[in-house]
Amino acid sequence: MKARTLWIVGILLLSGLFFISKGNGTGYASEFPDRPVEVIICWTPGGPSDLAARLMTDELSKSLGVPVIMTNKGGGSGAVGVEYVAAAKPDGYTIMVAPTILFTIHPLLIPDLHYKLSDFIPLCKYCSSPNLILVRKDSPFKTLEELVSFAKKNPGKLKCGTVGVGTSAHFSLEMMKIQAGINVGHLPYKGGAECNTALLGGHVDFLSHSFPAVLGLMKSGDFRALASTYGRVAGFPEIPTMEELGYSKVTVAVSVGYLLPKGTPGPIVEKLASIFEKVIKSPTVRKNLENSGQMMDYQAGPAFGKYIVEEYKMIEDVAKKAKMIK
Numbered sequence: 001m002k003a004r005t006l007w008i009v010g011i012l013l014l015s016g017l018f019f020i021s022k023g024n025g026t027g028y029a030s031e032f033p034d035r036p037v038e039v040i041i042c043w044t045p046g047g048p049s050d051l052a053a054r055l056m057t058d059e060l061s062k063s064l065g066v067p068v069i070m071t072n073k074g075g076g077s078g079a080v081g082v083e084y085v086a087a088a089k090p091d092g093y094t095i096m097v098a099p100t101i102l103f104t105i106h107p108l109l110i111p112d113l114h115y116k117l118s119d120f121i122p123l124c125k126y127c128s129s130p131n132l133i134l135v136r137k138d139s140p141f142k143t144l145e146e147l148v149s150f151a152k153k154n155p156g157k158l159k160c161g162t163v164g165v166g167t168s169a170h171f172s173l174e175m176m177k178i179q180a181g182i183n184v185g186h187l188p189y190k191g192g193a194e195c196n197t198a199l200l201g202g203h204v205d206f207l208s209h210s211f212p213a214v215l216g217l218m219k220s221g222d223f224r225a226l227a228s229t230y231g232r233v234a235g236f237p238e239i240p241t242m243e244e245l246g247y248s249k250v251t252v253a254v255s256v257g258y259l260l261p262k263g264t265p266g267p268i269v270e271k272l273a274s275i276f277e278k279v280i281k282s283p284t285v286r287k288n289l290e291n292s293g294q295m296m297d298y299q300a301g302p303a304f305g306k307y308i309v310e311e312y313k314m315i316e317d318v319a320k321k322a323k324m325i326k
Contacts, residue, residue: 032092032268036067039258042081042098044074051212052127052256053097055288059279078102079113086119090263092272095123100255101168104312108319109166117308120259121269124276125299125307127289128253130230131172132239134207134214134223136199144226144245147206151182159185161195161204163213166324168254171315172229173208174322175250176242199223210254212293229253231297234290249314255297257304273301 039057043049054070061068073081082102088094103117133144141147151158162169165188177184187204189195192213198204200222207214207223211233217223218236225239230253233239242250258276260269277298279285286296299307319325 032271033064033066035093036069037064037093037095038069038071039095039097040081040085041070041072042074042078042085042096042102043072045072049097049099049256051292052289052294055292056126056279056285059282059285060275063275063279077106077110079106079110079115082115085259085261086115088261090261090265092260092264092268094261095272096120096259097126097256098259099168100125100257100308100311103308104315105166105168105171107312108316108325117305119262121262121264122301122305122308123258123260123269123273124280124301125255125257125297125304126276126280127294128230128255128297129211129294130228130233130253131169131208131210132214132225132229132233133172133176133227133242134199134209134218134225135205136202137221137224139206139224141206141226144240144242147226148180148182151180151184155183156185158205159187159203161187161189161198161207161209163192163195163209164188164190168252169208169210171318172250172252174318174324175229175252176208176247178318178321179247179249196223210293215293231295234295252311252315253297255307255311257299257308269301 039053041050041053050072057068057070073084078098079102081096082098085094085096107113107116133147135141135147141150147158160173162173164170170186170188173186187198189198192209195207195209196214196217199207206226211228214223218225225233225236227245228239228241229250231241260272277300280296280298289296316325
């Protein structure tokens with residue numbers, strides 16, 4: 001009986017250790033994932049975030065060893081998807097991919113948002129696409145310096161188109177105006193196609209627009225880029241950056257990253273972070289990104305979180321100077 005009692009006690013102790021392991025995430029991490037992982041795209045199909053996420057679906061599925069399901073949850077300027085992930089079970093099976101503007105621009109311009117950055121664990125920054133300052137192929141402005149010089153001599157005469165008020169492209173324009181000390185008109189459009197048509201038709205003098213949205217028109221020669229707001233552009237080595245031209249703070253880009261619900265166990269976060277880094281830095285994903293007009297711009301979770309906070313402060317400063325907020 002004594003031996004049997006010791007045997008039972010031993011089994012109970014082992015069981016307790018097993019459940020403790022499960023509770024702190026260690027056991028989960030060794031088994032994770034054992035079923036499909038869902039990636040919530042906080043945008044409608046066809047947008048930059050949607051395209052960027054889908055470019056790495058196959059490689060991510062291979063590395064995780066389970067199917068990766070991409071689900072679009074648009075609406076509320078991205079808030080619907082963000083709130084869905086914030087409320088999801090923090091077990092690593094629900095991951096969010098979203099542009100950083102959901103945490104930098106939207107909190108400043110959209111009242112009563114029901115989410116905040118602290119509701120999430122930044123997993124990694126994935127990619128970025130710069131905004132470009134663009135003119136038609138027959139524009140008299142061959143350089144950004146020529147455009148700025150004309151604008152200074154003719155306040156209010158030039159008009160710039162963007163895809164809307166409060167967008168990344170709009171803030172790039174406002175930053176340029178502030179640093180260059182120029183006054184140009186802003187014409188916001190409802191989407192990328194309308195924006196492009198406006199420049200082609202001569203309704204605006206130049207655009208502040210994301211690179212993926214104009215890639216085809218740049219390849220055809222209909223548009224020329226005078227500057228990039230965020231790094232060099234793959235395939236177009238002749239385009240200088242705003243920083244190279246002396247505009248050190250015009251660095252707004254359309255950046256996309258992955259986040260997890262707050263409370264996801266540390267071992268699972270670490271496992272996902274390792275897998276995502278490997279996939280994002282793979283030659284296949286890098287090539288897919290460049291072909292779509294985006295650049296691999298990996299940052300680990302803590303650095304990505306810091307990037308979001310710093311970008312928010314920069315956007316807030318510009319919004320106040322541009323009198324978009326008080």
